[in-house]
Amino acid sequence: METRRDVYQAIADPTRREIIGIIAQQPITVNAIAEKFDVTRQAISLHLKILSECGLLSIKQSGRERLCEAKLEKLNEVHEWVQQYQKIWAGKLKALKTLVEEQDVKSEKNLR
Missing domain, CATH: 1.10.10.10 (Winged helix-like DNA-binding domain superfamily/Winged helix DNA-binding domain)
Structure with a gap:
């Protein structure tokens, strides 16, 4: 076998x-x-x-x-597999950054 x-x-x-x-x-x-x-x-x-x-x-x-x-x-196979998750995490981090920036803007408006 x-x-x-x-x-x-x-x-x-x-x-x-x-x-x-x-x-x-x-x-x-x-x-x-x-x-x-x-x-x-x-x-x-x-x-x-x-x-x-x-x-x-x-x-x-x-x-x-x-x-x-x-x-x-053959390591390209691993690279491609990892890359799909990097894209997912990059999207999540971008969304988190946008959320934090929006919260900062709201906080600044409330302080005025």
């Missing part, structure tokens, strides 16, 4: 988010990634597998090394 993974599952884990940050800079070997963490190589391999399965990185054999390269287009 094949496991389906999505980008949200991948970015839910802080270690995977850190790995994404590392590979976003430049392609890097699995061993070089593993050296940056205080966990087992097996744990890092599992994180890399999840990132690969959801399409955020590709792993290519380069001689004896495995090179990880970022494929961050």
